Amino acid sequence: xxxxxxxxxxxxxxxxxxxxxxxxxxxxxxxxxxxxxxxxxxxxxxxxxxxxxxxxxxxxxxxxxxxxxxxxxxxxxxxxxxxxxxxxxxxxxxxxxxxxxxxxxxxxxxxxxxxxxxxxxxxxxxxxxx
Numbered sequence: 097x098x099x100x101x102x103x104x105x106x107x108x109x110x111x112x113x114x115x116x117x118x119x120x121x122x123x124x125x126x127x128x129x130x131x132x133x134x135x136x137x138x139x140x141x142x143x144x145x146x147x148x149x150x151x152x153x154x155x156x157x158x159x160x161x162x163x164x165x166x167x168x169x170x171x172x173x174x175x176x177x178x179x180x181x182x183x184x185x186x187x188x189x190x191x192x193x194x195x196x197x198x199x200x201x202x203x204x205x206x207x208x209x210x211x212x213x214x215x216x217x218x219x220x221x222x223x224x225x226x
Contacts, residue, residue: 101193
């Protein structure tokens with residue numbers, strides 16, 4: 097399969113569907129996602145299409161705050177490591193180019209930021225601002 101860069105919503109859908117299909121089957125992070133999203137996977141995938149379409153393609157279709165739904169997940173650095181490994185692997189399997197590189201970089205930064213925020217909430221018992 098010839099790889100190309102991420103250029104359209106169909107590319108985003110392939111990426112998101114494949115990635116979250118792997119997340120659902122993963123023995124480590126799958127149970128967390130499946131427990132929270134049981135019966136709502138389609139809704140989540142549609143939201144992820146718009147999120148990544150906005151972030152990677154500059155087509156503003158996502159409106160919301162990505163962090164709050166994740167604030168109280170029972171996760172630590174090892175969960176983010178697994179998530180990031182699946183993300184990078186999925187991007188790299190299908191795509192190459194500047195937008196694909198941006199997808200990996202954005203995933204890394206998001207995982208880092210979410211991890212720090214969740215750790216802070218867990219340690220302090222505080223609530224997220226947004």
